[in-house]
Amino acid sequence: MSPTESITLVTPLPADALHSLLAKGMPLRDLILAGGDYRNVDLGQGRFERVDARGARFAGANLSTSQWRGCQLSGADFSNCPFDGVMLTDCTLDFAKFSGVSLSGGRWLRTHSVAVDLSLATLRGVSFIDSVFDDLVLSDVDVSQCQWQGCSLRSLQALGAQWQQVRMTECCFENPAFGQARLEQCAFDESTFVGADFSAVNTVSTSFYRCKGDRISFSRATLNQAIFSEAQFPAADFTGACLERANLNKADVTGGVFTGASLQYAQCQEMKATQASFVAANLTDTDFHAAELEGCDWRDANRQSIRPQDSERLAAQRWQPTL
Secondary structure: OOOOOOOOOOOOOOHHHHHHHHHOOOOEEOOEOOOOEOOOOEOOOOEEEOOEOOOOEOOOOEOOOOEEEOOEOOOOEOOOOEEEOOEEEOOEOOOOEOOOOEEEOOEEEOOEEEOOEOOOOEEEOOEEEOOEEEOOEOOOOEEEOOEEEOOEEEOOEOOOOEEEOOEEEOOEEEOOEOOOOEEEOOEOOOOEEEOOEOOOOEEEOOEOOOOEEEOOEOOOOEOOOOEOOOOEOOOOEOOOOEOOOOEOOOOEOOOOEOOOOEOOOOEOOOOEOOOOEOOOOEOOOOEOOOOEOOOOEOOOOOHHHOOOOOHHHHHHHHOOOOO
16 A cells, blocks of 8 residues: 555645745644645745645755654655755655755654655755664765664665765664665764675775674675774675775674685784684784684685784783682
8 A cells, every 4th residue: 555545535735725824933733734735835944743744745845944743754755855954753754755855954863764765865964863764775865974873774775875974873774785885984883784785885984883793795895994893793704805904803703704805904803703714815914913713714815924913912911810
């Protein structure tokens, strides 16, 4: 059933009546806008509470600095709307259309959405907090300086995306696709990944600090100076990845695959990597101080180029007082 099929057959408020109510400067509560035509109407600075606007047409309308609380916006069309500083709280936006919209500033708090259409949209400085995004497509979306915190993202599509200074922290990802994306100064700190695809991504100073992941792939990825410290990515696939100067201190990559990867100058102190594969890996000056490397496969790797361990420091770290 589409978002508009279940709309109660009540005549939506006419656009001129809505504009008149907005002119009074009062919050608009419990209105029926479902299926209405509000294209090109100035709704800027409006305050909407418990409004049913499912399937409403807002294309081209000015919604800047408007506030929406507890509203039903599923199937609504916001295409090409000015959407600066908009606040959405406890709203439902399943299948809503934001095609070509410029979202700047504002906050989405505890929103729920399925298959929101953000094609050709621009996102700048928007905060998404404690929200649910299923089947979100950001592949052709220009995203910078945005934040997702505590969000659930299932089947996120960000193939080939170009992101700058995006933070997606304490989020839960299920089957996200970031393949061939460029992630510049992005952070996924303390997030959880299941079935994540970061293959062939190109990152600049991107952080996965304290992340957890199952079935995660970074194959052929460029991860120079990436931060994986204290991450838990057992059996992660780093085949052919470039991890030069990356920080994997205290990371758990038990059983990980680093075949053909470059870890030149990488920091891997106290890393857990038992049973990992370093076949044909470049390990020039890699720092494995106090790392757990039992049962690893070193075939064709330049193991002799690993940075020598500081035996005195290691002994001091492992010293236990005599009882």
